[in-house]
Amino acid sequence: MIPSTHMGDGAILDAVRDALLQEPGLQNCTIQVKPTGTWETVREVTVAPQGLIQVSVTDGVVLLEDHVTSLIQKRLASVLAWWAPGIRDVINDMEVVPLQEDSDEEIANAVRLVLEKDRFVNAEHIRVTVKQAVVTLEGIAPSAPQEEMAELDAWYVFGVDKVDNRLAGF
Numbered sequence: 001m002i003p004s005t006h007m008g009d010g011a012i013l014d015a016v017r018d019a020l021l022q023e024p025g026l027q028n029c030t031i032q033v034k035p036t037g038t039w040e041t042v043r044e045v046t047v048a049p050q051g052l053i054q055v056s057v058t059d060g061v062v063l064l065e066d067h068v069t070s071l072i073q074k075r076l077a078s079v080l081a082w083w084a085p086g087i088r089d090v091i092n093d094m095e096v097v098p099l100q101e102d103s104d105e106e107i108a109n110a111v112r113l114v115l116e117k118d119r120f121v122n123a124e125h126i127r128v129t130v131k132q133a134v135v136t137l138e139g140i141a142p143s144a145p146q147e148e149m150a151e152l153d154a155w156y157v158f159g160v161d162k163v164d165n166r167l168a169g170f
Contacts, residue, residue, distance in 0.1 A: 006086060007060075007085055007086025008086075009057040009058065009059070009060065010035060010057075011086065012057045012060060012062065012084055012085075012086050012087055013033055013034075013035055013055060013056070013057045013062075015084035015085060015086075016055050016057070016062055016080065016081045016084045016087075017031065017033050017042055017055060019080040019081070019083065019084060020053060020055065020077060020080055021042065021043055023076060023077075023080060025072065025073060025076050026051070026053070026068075026073060026076065026077065027045075028045055028047070028049060028050050028051060028069060029043075029045060029050065029051035029052065029053050029068060029069075029073065030043060030044050030045045030050060030051070030052045030053070031043045031053050031055070032052065032053070032054045032055070032066075033054075033055050033056070034054065034055070034056040039054060049069045050069070051066070051067055051068035051069050051073060051094075051097075052066040052067055053065075053066060053068065053077055053094065054066045055081075057087075059088070060086060060087055060088035060089070061087070061088055061089045061090070061091060062081040062084070062087055062089070062090045062091070063091045063093065064077055064078065064081060064090070064091070064092045064093065064094050065093045065094060066094055066095070067094055067095040067096065067097045068094050068095075068096060068097075069096070069097065069098075070096060070100060071096055071100050071102060071106050071110070071159075072106070072109065072110055072113065073096075074092060074094050074096055074158055075107075075110040075114075075157050075158045075159065076110070076113070076114070077092065077094065078090050078092045078156060078157070078158045079114045079117075079153065079156045079157060082152075082156040083118075083156075090156075092158050102159060104130040104131055104132065104133065105130070106159075107130045107133060107135065107157060107159050107160060108128050108129065108130040108135070110157045110158075110159075111128045111130070111135055111153070111154050111157050111160070112128050114153045114154075114156065114157060115128070115150055115153055115154075118149060118150075118153050120145075120146065120149050121141075121146050121149050121150050121153065122141070122142055122146060123150075125139045125140040125141075126138070126139040126140075126141065126150060126167065127139050128154075132161075133159060133160060133161040133162070134160075134161055134162040134163075134164060135154045135157075135160050135162070135163045135164065136163075136164045136166060137150055137151065137154060137163065137164070137165050137166060137167050138166045138167065139167060139168075140167065140168055140169070141167040141168070141169060142169070143169065144169065147165065147167045147169070150165070150167060151163050151165040151167075
């Protein structure tokens with residue numbers, strides 16, 4: 001993938017770090033970044049249950065490691081990384097502890113949450129269904145760019161195998 005905005009690894013790392021720190025759904029996660037050769041803790045959480053998200057960036061590729069406490073956190077962290085300008089790819093190697101069984105409903109809930117969080121998408125008239133990890137988007141999007149962004153948002157969700165964009169304009 002070629003990023004639309006060119007940024008160095010340090011700037012990408014800063015953008016991902018800031019997005020993770022600002023996300024209320026990740027408040028129970030310690031956040032560590034690796035700007036050089038060592039891990040730096042930017043937020044430490046000591047109250048259980050807690051996750052640990054380690055973020056590094058190499059050649060525009062964001063790597064998310066360690067563990068979170070739910071599938072929705074794993075998916076949300078990935079999408080926040082994808083939203084950072086200048087990235088080429090996101091690799092999410094985080095585990096979910098305790099282990100949770102995945103389902104189409106979990107994926108659908110994550111896609112709905114991401115669409116609601118995206119300030120460039122009006123999710124009010126978008127229906128999300130998922131069958132065997134295939135996301136179908138139906139409804140109305142006010143513009144072609146919003147249709148495209150909604151589809152990209154669905155693709156950014158970890159576990160999605162295909163997106164069927166059936167959104168129509170006004």
